[in-house]
Every structure is written in structure tokens, then in C-alpha cells.
Amino acid sequence: MRPARILVVDDEPGMLRAVERVLSDDHHVVGTRLSRDALAIASEFHPELAIVDIRMPDLDGFELMAQLKARFPRLDVILMTGSVDELDDKLVRAIRSPAFYFIQKPFDREVLRTLVDRCVELRMRREDHRRNLMRLETEIAEARTFQQSLLPPREAIVNGVAVSCRYSPYSGLGGDLYDYADATRGRTALLIADVSGHGVSAAMLTGIVKSAFHASHVDGCEPLAVVQRIATGLAAFSPDRFVTLAAALICPDEHELRYVNAGHPPIVLWGPAREPLWLESTGPLVSPALTAATWTARAVPINEGEHLLLYTDGISETLADSDGRAEDRFAAALARTPDGGATLLDAILAEVHQELAGRPQPDDLTLLTASVLER
Numbered sequence: 566m567r568p569a570r571i572l573v574v575d576d577e578p579g580m581l582r583a584v585e586r587v588l589s590d591d592h593h594v595v596g597t598r599l600s601r602d603a604l605a606i607a608s609e610f611h612p613e614l615a616i617v618d619i620r621m622p623d624l625d626g627f628e629l630m631a632q633l634k635a636r637f638p639r640l641d642v643i644l645m646t647g648s649v650d651e652l653d654d655k656l657v658r659a660i661r662s663p664a665f666y667f668i669q670k671p672f673d674r675e676v677l678r679t680l681v682d683r684c685v686e687l688r689m690r691r692e693d694h695r696r697n698l699m700r701l702e703t704e705i706a707e708a709r710t711f712q713q714s715l716l717p718p719r720e721a722i723v724n725g726v727a728v729s730c731r732y733s734p735y736s737g738l739g740g741d742l743y744d745y746a747d748a749t750r751g752r753t754a755l756l757i758a759d760v761s762g763h764g765v766s767a768a769m770l771t772g773i774v775k776s777a778f779h780a781s782h783v784d785g786c787e788p789l790a791v792v793q794r795i796a797t798g799l800a801a802f803s804p805d806r807f808v809t810l811a812a813a814l815i816c817p818d819e820h821e822l823r824y825v826n827a828g829h830p831p832i833v834l835w836g837p838a839r840e841p842l843w844l845e846s847t848g849p850l851v852s853p854a855l856t857a858a859t860w861t862a863r864a865v866p867i868n869e870g871e872h873l874l875l876y877t878d879g880i881s882e883t884l885a886d887s888d889g890r891a892e893d894r895f896a897a898a899l900a901r902t903p904d905g906g907a908t909l910l911d912a913i914l915a916e917v918h919q920e921l922a923g924r925p926q927p928d929d930l931t932l933l934t935a936s937v938l939e940r
Contacts, residue, residue, distance in 0.1 A: 568592045569685045572612035574603045574629065575645065576621045580670060584616060587674045588681060600624035607633055612640060614684055619646040639691075641684050645670055711768070715775050717744060720907065725938050726753040726815050729907040731914060733930040740767030741877050741929035744778050746786055751818060754778075754786035757875040757933050758795075758810035759829065766806070773798040774808060788812035788825035789862040796851045796858070807852035811844075811875050815867060817937060822867040825860050827851050830881045833895060836871030837903070841896050872905035873935040876913075879928035883917045905934040 571588055573596040575581045581596045588594050595610050597603050600621045607615070615633055619626035630642045647670035666680055713732070721728045723745060730743045740760030748754040756778045760770040777794035784790035791812040799806065809829040815822055824832060828850030831843040848860030867873075874895070884891040898916065902909040910932045917930055 566591075566682065566685060566689070569613045569681075569688070570610060571595070571681070572603060572607055572610060572615045573597075573617075574600055574615065574621070574626075575618040576600075577618070577647070580618070580645075580647070583674075584677065587677055591678075592681070592685075600626075600629045603629060604632060604636070607637065612637070613688060614641045614643070614681065616643045616645060616681075619644055639688075641688055643668060643680065643684065645672075647671070715742070715772065721745065722938070723747050723753045724751045724815075725817055725940060727906065727936045727938055728753070728755070728933065729905070729910055730933045731907075731910040731931065733914060733926070735879070735926040735929050740771055741879070741931040742771045742774055743875075743931055743933045744775055745933070745935075746779060746782065748782065748786035748814060750785075750816075752786070753815045753817075753935065754781075754791070755813040755815070755873070755875065755933060755935055756791065756810065757829070757877060757931060758808055759877040759879075759929075759931075761805070761807045766802075770799070770802070770806060770808065774810070778812075786814055787862070788814055788823055789860060792825050792827050792848070792851060792860050799851055800853050802853050804852065804854035807850045807854075809850045809878070813873065813875070813935075815873075815935060815937060817869075817940075820866055820868055821864050822873070823862055823864045825862050827860055830876060830878055830891075833874040833899070834865065834867065834871065835874075835899055835903075836868065839871060841892075841899055843892060867937060869937050869939045871937055873933075874899070874905065874909070875933045875935075877929060877931040879926070879930045880913065880917060880932060882928070883920050883930075884913075905936050907934075909934060 568591060570593045573581060573584045573594060576598045578598060581598060585594050585596050595606060597606055600623050617626040617629055626644050634640055644667045716732060719730045724747060728745050732741060732743060742758045744756045746754045758774045760767045774795050777798045778791055781791045781794050795808060809827060811826045811829040811832050813822060813824040813832065824844055826832060826844060826846045827848050828846055831845045833841050833843060835841040847863055849855055849858050881891040884894040898913050902912055913932060914930060
């Protein structure tokens, strides 16, 4: 155990010398009889532990402890008393205070040494934990920055399709992803995905999902090829990992939308002359556990002036009614903002945060709209 810096404050000279003798072989000890001097000494000495007598003139031990801890929040304090008057009241007050321990004088030297050693040991563990926590927070922040760097710009026009995206991560390292790409023959490919769990492994999976999406360019970004490539990329992971996703391909020349929904919340298609159409799941979620899984690609007409909305379950679960459905809330939002785009996404996010009413986000919040522009 490394030596600790210990400040001892006691107005009795004999007790002060006794404590210094007991502890000075193993620790750096500085003592003073004047409680007010202790504050100035502490400013220079930066103690890790203070051993403070309760009954002292000027500042009593409780008041001195409060001032010391105000300046040094991580300081540990052991309170001492030699008074038997109102001992129970002092003990209760000491227990309720932020003191590490309460000890009555006179005390055995081994009791004091053991108590100090235990205090120093626990402090070292706390400091190790704090450093590890800071390191982990730094690594998570760096991973989150890297993860968000995988996302393309929030606004783009790709082959006559206006794309708007929003991603609001929860406090940890999440697993949502949106993406889009210029596919072959003037088509526009869209993807939204939600990886199970949180943390570094979820971030790794989002990287694999993105790589598979862009690798499918050789297949024309056909939705079925996208899902199959993602399934191949996930095969090396444990069976408890999975991804839900929706992959879409807008083909303006053919006035067709092709899509695969792998266990994801439904895609919404709407337009000036079309009521919202909910494109539900066309196959199971993607998981190494589902080795025999198959997905179906479906097609629906899409015309100029019509829009798509894709989102993750952080959105739909927050807006869901008592039956677990959020379609009515989405339909109302579409009616208020029928032209889609960034205005719609920001309105939905505002509604989600209003529903949370100040509570922390339980999950990532991710949305994407795509509007087929008039030529």
C-alpha cells in the first residue's frame, strides 16, 4: 500500500504527537493544534485523509470537516472524540456526516493503524475505479464519434430523391444506423437498421451493416441482396446478436419501390393522392441463430411527389398507444406535415421528447424520409 498524505488536527499536544508517531512510519503526516490553521495547511499539503478531533476551540471537528470537504471533495475524514458527554449524540451525528469513521479516545494504536490502512485501501480502490470509469467514458465517447462518422450527411438529393435523416443517440453507445446510396441506373437505395443491445459490440455490428449495404452496390443495391449480405456479415457473431432493418430501392423510371423489411417497424409510404400505406415485415430479423431464415422482396408503385418514412423502434415505442401501436400518431404527424422532409422529422422528434417529459432516452431515435421530386 502506498503512503498517504494525512492531516491530523487535535488541540491536545500529547494526542497529536501520539497519532503522528503511530502513523508517520507508513504515511506522510502533518499535524496542527489549531483548527483554523488546518485549512491553510491543507491548501498546501493536499491531504487524502484528515483525522480531526470533534471538540476544539474556534472550529469544532464537524465544522472543520465541512470546510475541508468543500475544498477537497474526495477527502476522507476520521472523527475523534475524548468526551463521554453526549457520546451517543456525537456518534449519531458522525454517522450521518460524510466522515469515514468515528473513533473514541483513548484508542489502541493498532486499531488506529488498521482503521487508517482500511481507509487508504478503500480510497485507492475508489480512485482506481474513477480512473477506469473516466477511461471507459473516454473510449465510449471516441467510439460514439467514430460511429456517428459512419453516417452520411443529414440532407441530400440522390437521383431525384430528396433524403432527410435524423439521429439522436441515447446516453450510451447505441446501435442505430441510417444510410443511403446512389444505386445503378438512376435508382436510390435507402437503409435503416437497429442492432440489438448497446456498447462496443453494437457499434461493431453497425459497421458491418454499413459495409454490407455498400458492398451490395455490385448487386444494384437490391434490398434482398442487402439483407443477405448483412446476414452473412453477422454469421460470425453469437446467436444472441441480431439486427432489424428496412432496405428500400426507389426506381423513379419504373415508378416502383422495392423493399425488404426484416423484422423492423413498418415503412410508411404516402403522397398527395395516397393515404399512408404501412409496409410491414417481409421476413424475420437478421440473426446468426436463424440460419435457415429467408426474406421476401416486395414492390409497390411510387410516383413523383410521394414520400417514404423509415424509423427505428426508439421512435415507435415512445409514441405507441396502450395497444403498442404508433400508426395513429404517425398519421397525425403526416397530416400536419404532408410534404415530409426535415420539417416532419424534427416535428416527430419534438413529439417524442415531449412524450418523454424530461426522462432520459431509453434508446436511439433515428428517422429517414425520402421524397421523389418532380422532374
